[in-house]
Amino acid sequence: MRNFKFKRSLTLVAVSSLLSLTVVSIPTAARAADPACTTANFVTSCVGVTSDTAPYSMMVPANFNGTVYLYSHGYRPNVPVPAGIPGYGGYTVTNTPQPGPNATVIGALLAKGYGVVGSGFARQGWNADSAIKTNVELVGLFKKQFSKTTKVVAWGESLGGFITQALAEKHPDLFKAAAPLCMASDVTPLMTMAGDALWGIKTFFDPSIKGGNYSAGAAGYAEAMGDLVKVFTAIGALQAAMVANASTPAWPATSKVPDAIKAIPSRSALVMVALMSGVPLQSAHFDGASGAAAMGSQITSFQIAINPAFAALENLANAAALAVLATHDLELQAGGPVFDNTATDYAARIADEQFIWSSALSGVSGTQGLLSVLAASPRAKADPAALAKMKALASHTGKVEIPTILFTGVADPVTVAGNQQSVADKYAAYYADKWAAAKKAGERKRPVNKQLVLWNFTPDKYTKFNGITPDTSVPAATGTNHCNFTTTQYLAIADLLAYAADNGVNMSGGALLTKLRKAGNMTYDRGYSAPKMKYYGN
Amino acid sequence: MIGKTRRKRTWFVAAVLASGSLFATALPAHAETGVTSSEIKLGITLPLTGAASPGYNKIGNAMNAYFKYVNDNGGVYGRKITLIQKNDEYSPQLSIAKTNELILKDKVFALVGPLGTANFTAVHKSVGIARRGVPSLFLNTGFSGFANKKAYPTSFTILPSYAMEAKIAAQFLKENFAGKKLGLVYQNDEFGIDALGAFKAAGVKFDVSVPYTSGTQGSATAQTWVSQLAAGGAQVVVFFGVTSATAALLGVAAAAKYAPQWVLGSVGSDPLILRALGVPVAVLNGALTLSGNPSPNDTSDEYVKQFQEINTKYNPGVAFDDYVLQGMNVGLMTVQALRAAGSNLTRKGLIRAMETKGSTFASVAYSPLGYSKTSNVGHTGYYMAVMDATGDRKPYGGSAVVYTTDSGSGPVVKSTFKRPAMPAKGLPTNS
Numbered sequence: 028m029r030n031f032k033f034k035r036s037l038t039l040v041a042v043s044s045l046l047s048l049t050v051v052s053i054p055t056a057a058r059a060a061d062p063a064c065t066t067a068n069f070v071t072s073c074v075g076v077t078s079d080t081a082p083y084s085m086m087v088p089a090n091f092n093g094t095v096y097l098y099s100h101g102y103r104p105n106v107p108v109p110a111g112i113p114g115y116g117g118y119t120v121t122n123t124p125q126p127g128p129n130a131t132v133i134g135a136l137l138a139k140g141y142g143v144v145g146s147g148f149a150r151q152g153w154n155a156d157s158a159i160k161t162n163v164e165l166v167g168l169f170k171k172q173f174s175k176t177t178k179v180v181a182w183g184e185s186l187g188g189f190i191t192q193a194l195a196e197k198h199p200d201l202f203k204a205a206a207p208l209c210m211a212s213d214v215t216p217l218m219t220m221a222g223d224a225l226w227g228i229k230t231f232f233d234p235s236i237k238g239g240n241y242s243a244g245a246a247g248y249a250e251a252m253g254d255l256v257k258v259f260t261a262i263g264a265l266q267a268a269m270v271a272n273a274s275t276p277a278w279p280a281t282s283k284v285p286d287a288i289k290a291i292p293s294r295s296a297l298v299m300v301a302l303m304s305g306v307p308l309q310s311a312h313f314d315g316a317s318g319a320a321a322m323g324s325q326i327t328s329f330q331i332a333i334n335p336a337f338a339a340l341e342n343l344a345n346a347a348a349l350a351v352l353a354t355h356d357l358e359l360q361a362g363g364p365v366f367d368n369t370a371t372d373y374a375a376r377i378a379d380e381q382f383i384w385s386s387a388l389s390g391v392s393g394t395q396g397l398l399s400v401l402a403a404s405p406r407a408k409a410d411p412a413a414l415a416k417m418k419a420l421a422s423h424t425g426k427v428e429i430p431t432i433l434f435t436g437v438a439d440p441v442t443v444a445g446n447q448q449s450v451a452d453k454y455a456a457y458y459a460d461k462w463a464a465a466k467k468a469g470e471r472k473r474p475v476n477k478q479l480v481l482w483n484f485t486p487d488k489y490t491k492f493n494g495i496t497p498d499t500s501v502p503a504a505t506g507t508n509h510c511n512f513t514t515t516q517y518l519a520i521a522d523l524l525a526y527a528a529d530n531g532v533n534m535s536g537g538a539l540l541t542k543l544r545k546a547g548n549m550t551y552d553r554g555y556s557a558p559k560m561k562y563y564g565n
Numbered sequence: 566m567i568g569k570t571r572r573k574r575t576w577f578v579a580a581v582l583a584s585g586s587l588f589a590t591a592l593p594a595h596a597e598t599g600v601t602s603s604e605i606k607l608g609i610t611l612p613l614t615g616a617a618s619p620g621y622n623k624i625g626n627a628m629n630a631y632f633k634y635v636n637d638n639g640g641v642y643g644r645k646i647t648l649i650q651k652n653d654e655y656s657p658q659l660s661i662a663k664t665n666e667l668i669l670k671d672k673v674f675a676l677v678g679p680l681g682t683a684n685f686t687a688v689h690k691s692v693g694i695a696r697r698g699v700p701s702l703f704l705n706t707g708f709s710g711f712a713n714k715k716a717y718p719t720s721f722t723i724l725p726s727y728a729m730e731a732k733i734a735a736q737f738l739k740e741n742f743a744g745k746k747l748g749l750v751y752q753n754d755e756f757g758i759d760a761l762g763a764f765k766a767a768g769v770k771f772d773v774s775v776p777y778t779s780g781t782q783g784s785a786t787a788q789t790w791v792s793q794l795a796a797g798g799a800q801v802v803v804f805f806g807v808t809s810a811t812a813a814l815l816g817v818a819a820a821a822k823y824a825p826q827w828v829l830g831s832v833g834s835d836p837l838i839l840r841a842l843g844v845p846v847a848v849l850n851g852a853l854t855l856s857g858n859p860s861p862n863d864t865s866d867e868y869v870k871q872f873q874e875i876n877t878k879y880n881p882g883v884a885f886d887d888y889v890l891q892g893m894n895v896g897l898m899t900v901q902a903l904r905a906a907g908s909n910l911t912r913k914g915l916i917r918a919m920e921t922k923g924s925t926f927a928s929v930a931y932s933p934l935g936y937s938k939t940s941n942v943g944h945t946g947y948y949m950a951v952m953d954a955t956g957d958r959k960p961y962g963g964s965a966v967v968y969t970t971d972s973g974s975g976p977v978v979k980s981t982f983k984r985p986a987m988p989a990k991g992l993p994t995n996s
Contacts, residue, residue, distance in 0.1 A: 309658065316658035327616035328780035330656045331683075382708075382755040383657045383687040390753025390778040487662040552669060554697040558690075 062172060070137055073172060074124070081149040081161040084124035085169055086133065087142040093175050094528060095142035096521065097162060097202075099183030099190040100125040101510065102211075104352045105152030105359075106248055112255050114348050122147035128184065132517045141525070142176070144169050152356035153214060155421045158190045159197065166201050180524040182206040184510045185442050192423055192431070192450060199428045203528035206432040206520050209439055209510040212446040213422040215564035218357055220304050220443070221350035222366030222407065223561065224343060225258070227300035230404045231293075231397075232261040233281035239354045239407055240364040251355035257281075258347045265340055269294060273333045284400050291396050294336035295389040299397045301339035302377045302384065305445060305561040309438040309485050310341035311503035311511075319492035332386040334490060337497065342440035345509060349441055361417040363410030373401045376561055418564065425453020427477050430527035434512075434520060434549065436483040437557060441509040444557035447480070454478045479523070479533040481543070482550045482557070483512070505548040519546035597911045599674025605644045605903060605910065608667035610660050610688070611680040611705070613652035616780065620808045620838040620888045621680055624705065625650035627892025628678060628899075630879035631872075631991075635900050638992050642908040646900070649673060655780075657687035664688045668699060675700040675915060678723075678895045682708040682755050683779075685720075695719050700915045702902060703895045703943065707832070708755050709972035714941045719912075721919050721936060723895065723943035727759035727805065728972040730831060730855050733947045734803060735767030736968065736977045737853075738828070748773040748799025748825065750790050750814060752806045759972075760805045760830070766974065773797030782810035787817040794823065801826045808833040812842035819848045827852040831947065836956035837861075837886040846956045853961060855947040857930040860958040861890045868894070868929035871991040894929045901926040901993045927985040927993065931967045945969045946980050 062075030062085065069089040076082050108115040126145035127133035133143050146165055148158045170176045181202050183191040188210025195205035211217055222239060229236035236257045241247035261279050268276035278284065278293045301308055308315045315335040318326035357365050381394050388394045435447045461474050485506035491498040503511055519542055526534045534542065543549040599606040609625050612618040625648065632646040640646065649671050651663035660681065667673045676699060679685050685704055688694060694701055701720040704711055709726035711717050738747065747769070751757035753776035775790045794802055802825045804811055811833035818824070834854040840846055859866040864873065872893040876885050883889060903910065905918035923936030932946030946969035949961040967980040988994060
């Protein structure tokens with residue numbers, strides 16, 4: 028295979044920030060039981076704290092129509108991240124309240140007469156259990172403050188999507204409709220994915236990465252931050268190697284795999300890590316399919332062997348930071364290591380996909396070589412008590428009685444599409460049972476389907492090239508990256524929520540399809556099923 | 566006032582019902598995706614461009630030519646067939662996208678002849694072919710894994726599996742080249758795995774074994790294959806790969822004056838394409854190859870003769886080779902399957918027809934078809950052929966001796982199967 032040598036401008040490790048903080052800040056005077064309110068430009072804004080000290084923000088227009096959107100924000104690390112770490116560097120822990128996805132969406136909702144409310148929650152990190160309580164209290168506070176309130180709808184992204192789904196399941200009395208977006212499903216599959224990805228990076232590229240089992244206190248924090256540096260150093264080395272020679276990129280100097288294994292291109296190990304952990308092989312700039320015409324007869328090898336490896340690199344760079352931070356956080360909460368792969372059969376994990384990505388894995392012999400490294404490497408062991416504690420955290424049943432709208436990108440590298448699929452599958456099973464019971468009772472009419480599942484598909488081909496060099500300066504493709512939605516899509520979801528709240532059912536038929544078409548890149552396809560996550564804990 | 570309103574409503578409802586019944590009469594007898602009273606829409610994904618495209622890029626047009634011929638002769642129960650081809654460039658990810666387009670946007674009734682093992686594996690998993698109940702007929706791949714009817718309930722293969730091919734080749738090697746040093750070059754994926762497993766089970770050991778990763782084939786990589794084969798002293802070299810890889814291997818070997826006895830797998834041995842890719846015809850002379858079909862030049866064969874005539878008229882200017890023959894034959898079998906499913910065409914009906922009547926379909930291949938309620942396996946055998954000084958393929962030993970087997974541990978047996986006659990004028994009348 029010809030060596031692909033690219034311009035040095037190719038940059039992949041530009042991890043998209045998961046932190047989306049809004050403009051709302053809390054005046055010191057507002058830290059009290061009752062909210063402090065001000066009115067300007069026909070909008071009343073109130074800030075305050077709940078009984079568990081979670082700051083919140085409420086915004087209501089003068090022409091308030093009685094419907095309010097409760098927003099739950101995504102994961103924020105619960106420790107500061109030193110400067111220099113891609114994506115997170117310089118982050119300090121904040122519980123700034125966030126009443127909507129962004130200022131534009133908030134403004135548009137207020138202009139339509141809706142209220143918005145959101146909290147910053149009492150703690151950061153994986154906070155679903157406490158955030159659910161906070162939000163329930165917040166609904167009461169909002170109604171008390173704005174007595175015109177008639178309907179509350181919930182929405183949220185990522186971890187906020189988890190919280191939103193849980194609110195829909197547990198508190199149908201409080202909410203008329205809910206929209207979990209780019210949702211996290213249960214913590215066990217998520218942390219397994221994170222653990223597998225970190226363990227894979229450690230095993231192939233730098234065994235000095237701890238990847239978990241962090242010490243208590245400051246020492247553990249230092250270990251986690253050290254891991255971040257090591258993970259991104261390895262990813263940076265891989266990036267440089269692929270830019271220099273994409274066909275047979277060198278292994279990072281920190282790698283300790285046997286020399287015989289190093290005869291396999293390091294890019295194949297990247298693909299292996301993505302496959303074994305469930306990270307998609309389509310990323311912001313790499314569609315896993317395209318080549319440049321200028322590559323001539325080598326175009327096919329780029330398409331099926333190299334493009335997917337770049338996608339793995341870009342996605343792992345996005346997912347790895349969160350994996351380290353979430354692992355550190357969950358271990359602190361659970362009281363010990365929570366990732367356990369002592370019984371994991373990685374060959375079985377990739378069995379369904381290894382032939383699809385055979386070229387990217389350097390054929391059967393390459394696949395077997397990489398699997399032999401995984402089989403021979405020391406495994407991570409969880410603390411049973413910590414694992415039990417983590418599993419006791421809030422989880423989804425999928426059973427909802429209020430209209431819910433699920434929406435995610437099929438190539439989200441962090442909360443992969445399998446998260447949404449698992450909740451869709453749970454509801455489908457619940458619905459089937461419900462219908463069977465109804466039929467047994469003599470009912471002839473099907474129960475109303477309360478769940479609307481929407482997908483943001485990637486375009487067929489979207490990798491751009493300058494000559495033969497992939498162009499990573501263009502915006503991330505739709506359907507890729509974490510919670511990569513447009514304002515139009517957010518507003519379409521908001522409209523669907525309003526409809527559902529008014530009618531008690533989700534929009535359907537031609538009206539739904541028209542709404543989705545106008546928003547763009549929103550697909551309703553009952554026949555689609557996203558790839559499952561690699562492990563659901565059973 | 567109330568009475569008046571009620572009368573108006575009654576009139577309105579009656580009018581709606583009346584217009585509804587009229588409307589219903591005007592509709593086709595049924596409403597299945599991709600089927601109207603005048604059309605059946607089918608789809609195929611295959612590489613029309615890229616390194617793997619030579620040869621394969623002719624299959625869709627050949628199918629289309631046959632369908633046009635059928636359409637000009639009344640279609641299938643009056644419906645004309647439209648075939649939509651999508652170029653997946655041999656990329657599994659693109660196969661997923663293109664198949665999604667075929668199913669969701671173009672709303673095809675069924676897939677016919679989708680090509681590539683990795684490609685169809687990806688499509689089946691990600692598009693949810695079985696879950697959606699989309700029939701996928703005559704997969705252009707020999708991966709034995711697709712014979713799992715439980716996993717692939719709506720899919721049907723057409724080619725004998727790579728495992729069957731290797732088992733038959735193994736028997737031939739043992740009978741004809743005992744004591745010779747054997748070499749093997751194979752595609753290092755499920756294609757090669759199927760073959761390797763079968764050779765091993767048959768007790769054939771290769772002195773030199775050279776895997777290559779799909780997509781890497783080219784003259785530079787072929788240099789390394791030839792060096793290894795020559796260094797190992799391989800006197801008989803078996804090749805299991807695609808045509809573009811065969812061309813690279815034979816071209817480099819010829820330049821290096823390395824001339825073992827070549828035994829080419831069926832997938833990559835079309836002489837016309839090999840010559841078009843620069844392989845000297847002299848190199849092909851004497852090369853052995855496994856084949857399921859007659860030579861595309863054998864005009865004494867009624868299928869070949871009919872298909873050549875159709876190709877001349879409906880696919881003008883396109884050389885008639887193994888790929889065109891295969892495309893036409895997939896077209897012929899598709900029409901029989903559609904006819905067997907009846908005029909009230911449904912996806913379920915098509916699958917049922919394949920299961921209950923598929924084994925009786927006329928096909929150019931010499932071996933029997935294995936379709937049944939418990940099997941989605943198509944053809945099951947091969948014969949050994951040899952290429953002559955013109956690059957044409959002739960049965961080894963003068964007449965085609967067909968062997969059949971399965972993908973498992975079943976024996977390799979000489980076939981007594983009698984191929985069904987070509988339907989008159991190449992137009993099936995089965996039901």
